Amino acid sequence: MAIQKPSIPKGTRDFSPQEVVKRNFIFDTIKAVFRKYGYQEIQTPTMENLDTLTGKYGEEGDQLIFKILNSGDYLSKLNLDQLQTTTSKTLTPRISEKALRYDLTVPFARFVVMHQNEINLPFKRFQIQPVWRADRPQKGRYREFYQCDADVVGSESLLNEAEFVLIYQEALSNLGLKDFTIKINNRKILSGIAEIIGKPELIVDMTVAIDKLEKIGLDGVVKELLEKGFRESDIEKLKPIIELSGSNEAKIQSLKSVLSSSTTGLKGIEEIEKIFNYTEQLQIEDSKLKTLQLELDITLARGLNYYTGAIFEVKSNEVAMGSIGGGGRYDDLTGMFGLKDLTGVGISFGADRIYDVMEELQLFPDNAGESTRVLISNFDETAETYALPLLSALRRNGVAAELYPTAAKLKKQLSYADAKKISYVILIGSEEMESGLLSLKNMQSGEQQKLDIAAIIQLLNS
RNA sequence: GUGGUUGUAGCUCAGUUGGUUAGAGCACUAGAUUGUGGUUCUAGGGGUCGUGGGUUCGAGCCCCAUCAUCCACCCCA
Numbered sequence: 331m332a333i334q335k336p337s338i339p340k341g342t343r344d345f346s347p348q349e350v351v352k353r354n355f356i357f358d359t360i361k362a363v364f365r366k367y368g369y370q371e372i373q374t375p376t377m378e379n380l381d382t383l384t385g386k387y388g389e390e391g392d393q394l395i396f397k398i399l400n401s402g403d404y405l406s407k408l409n410l411d412q413l414q415t416t417t418s419k420t421l422t423p424r425i426s427e428k429a430l431r432y433d434l435t436v437p438f439a440r441f442v443v444m445h446q447n448e449i450n451l452p453f454k455r456f457q458i459q460p461v462w463r464a465d466r467p468q469k470g471r472y473r474e475f476y477q478c479d480a481d482v483v484g485s486e487s488l489l490n491e492a493e494f495v496l497i498y499q500e501a502l503s504n505l506g507l508k509d510f511t512i513k514i515n516n517r518k519i520l521s522g523i524a525e526i527i528g529k530p531e532l533i534v535d536m537t538v539a540i541d542k543l544e545k546i547g548l549d550g551v552v553k554e555l556l557e558k559g560f561r562e563s564d565i566e567k568l569k570p571i572i573e574l575s576g577s578n579e580a581k582i583q584s585l586k587s588v589l590s591s592s593t594t595g596l597k598g599i600e601e602i603e604k605i606f607n608y609t610e611q612l613q614i615e616d617s618k619l620k621t622l623q624l625e626l627d628i629t630l631a632r633g634l635n636y637y638t639g640a641i642f643e644v645k646s647n648e649v650a651m652g653s654i655g656g657g658g659r660y661d662d663l664t665g666m667f668g669l670k671d672l673t674g675v676g677i678s679f680g681a682d683r684i685y686d687v688m689e690e691l692q693l694f695p696d697n698a699g700e701s702t703r704v705l706i707s708n709f710d711e712t713a714e715t716y717a718l719p720l721l722s723a724l725r726r727n728g729v730a731a732e733l734y735p736t737a738a739k740l741k742k743q744l745s746y747a748d749a750k751k752i753s754y755v756i757l758i759g760s761e762e763m764e765s766g767l768l769s770l771k772n773m774q775s776g777e778q779q780k781l782d783i784a785a786i787i788q789l790l791n792s
Numbered sequence: 793g794u795g796g797u798u799g800u801a802g803c804u805c806a807g808u809u810g811g812u813u814a815g816a817g818c819a820c821u822a823g824a825u826u827g828u829g830g831u832u833c834u835a836g837g838g839g840u841c842g843u844g845g846g847u848u849c850g851a852g853c854c855c856c857a858u859c860a861u862c863c864a865c866c867c868c869a
Contacts, residue, residue, distance in 0.1 A: 391867085
């Protein structure tokens, strides 16, 4: 076989030991906050049945799902004569029954429906697992990435929404992020706006267009709205709404008058107000937490079409990066799996983007790299034999220890310890074996002292 | 799906209007130092210049194609 240069698929990454330490720091921090708010962890399979996933993310989303080819001769059951008239859309379900999960929310909905008799409502779960999207990779965008989701189903209370705001604030603060904005909106407000304009059927096009306000400016949004079938007069009505500015309170007041004739719109505003209220009352004085930056942003839309109430998005203000988190309320996610009238709300942290932000801001604690605490040198066979019981004694007492596996040059062994950031090295030669006092070298200071094994264990455990 | 960027050592990159044997730093190996790492000094290994074709006496450099890459758009975490 010809030698091939190894590579990994586009948009995927290897993680070195140092990177895994940092990534675990992120996961552990987020998990701790989730647990503190009463969420329990679940896991679901890497692959789902294809029909579980299709149709949940819109047409574009469906194209980004990684499909898994059926096992065996996947063409054998096909009538090949039909291939001429077959499109990839109709062919796909016949040669692929499984797909890699695209997010954690839909698998969760599936989980809830399948286990509805075992779980008790309201069910609060969190889940940290990789997801896959057949997207084109670019900055902050990968084909395999981790999502950290928390969702609650079976509770209409807006207390859940408010708590998610606090979870974002607490988790991101604990990670060391200093300046980030939690944006909130409500799908009902967007529906109300579309209603007022008299174009309720164009709500999706409308939200997609105004979502881009920050990026392409008002002129760009107007241009896109015209292309989508809005008239000048519609846009005149829309302009004052999307240009809304000022405090959250001011925005709410103007929206109330603009949307006064839309019951849906008013309901959305009421929900937002209630969430603000809850967060104010739940805010605890904690000097470690950054000031809550919660902003009502009615241009916030988010593509996923299953949201029906609150919508969240979190952005770092320190680094140019897409959103590092998002979520919202969905009233009927389990409906498509046959379980009606179950409402849910959830959020997601983009761990990989948070990693990139933290790396750029150098927020990782630098002591995170230590693995082995002590290395025992290996001079020769006699010393090795002498060292073996010491090695297991160290480990028995909870000290991460290793014995250099060959009698290499000491220089090489110390270099190994240095490269692996091992704090201590025990040197065992003929003199040490005779006296029982081992030379313990501190790799940071370079100092050496002679101690017996009990004293060493005590020192390393302190 | 659309537009652009960049492909030279393990990594980051130089490489003159096209001209002999393609370089540097870092990393690696060895020695200076037979039981002492990080600093220093010395030496060494490592390249089909992304791939294929073309122009030319001659191509890392020019032209075409192709693949990969990164960035932006779309969309999204």
